[in-house]
Amino acid sequence: MIRTARRTRRALQAAGAGAAALLALSACSSSGDSSATTSDSSASASSADEPSGAVTVFAAASLKESFTALGENFEKAHPGTKVTFSFGGSDSLAASITGGAPADVFASASPKTMKIVTEAGDAVGPPATFVRNQLEIATLPGNPDRIGSLADLTKSGLKVVLCDKTVPCGAAAQKALDAGSLTLEPVSYEQDVKSALTKVELKEADAAVVYRTDVRAADGKVAGVEFPESADAVNEYPIVRLKGADNADAADAFIALVRSPEGQKVLTGAGFLKP
Structure with a gap:
């Protein structure tokens, strides 16, 4: 009887130890899965923040050379993006925008022509002056x-x-x-x-x-x-993202480039004055 009781007690202890080991292994596995999930989630969020796709910019004719250079820099910095420009008289571009022409960004050669767009409710937020010209x-x-x-x-x-x-x-x-x-x-x-x-x-x-x-x-x-x-007669040049932009993320990223030290270097190198 005594030997039987001892054997039973040893069996129960062994079973308990095995269960504890299984629980510990399960906890480690769960922790690893959680870390992997968090890592995957972070990678996905980082990818979502990276601009991609096409962005259309309407810009004053005087910006043609400098914006073309900035567009090339933008595409290199953000693989998978494509910047399309429409250059012309600021008044004509403003009229096209208020008439429904699809565009993501508008860069005007004067606050007066930019006002045509903002008063029509076609801009997101207040325009920012990024350069001046003489x-x-x-x-x-x-x-x-x-x-x-x-x-x-x-x-x-x-x-x-x-x-x-x-x-x-x-x-x-x-x-x-x-x-x-x-x-x-x-x-x-x-x-x-x-x-x-x-x-x-x-x-x-x-x-x-x-x-x-x-x-x-x-x-x-x-x-x-x-x-x-x-x-x-020095003109200020404002820039803004347009309401209903098809690619708001890329539009904001392009505007950020224009206003960045890198963008300002390209613009002042072309003869523009700082804002």
């Missing part, structure tokens, strides 16, 4: 007409081109002319600053009032002449 006179290479001031553009027989007054560069040119109490009758009004510059590049005009960034981008095809009245 006017310059573009002349034929070598400046054969010896243009040295804004007043020289009023000389008889000189063919001068301006941006339309509804376009930011045209409104700024008019402001500069008013500051100098000058009256100028151009041979044509162009719908964006690049069109005005092209008239000089093709020698269809002797001079045009454009932004200094456009003179620099022309890479020697025109000469630039600074004039003091331009200080009274």
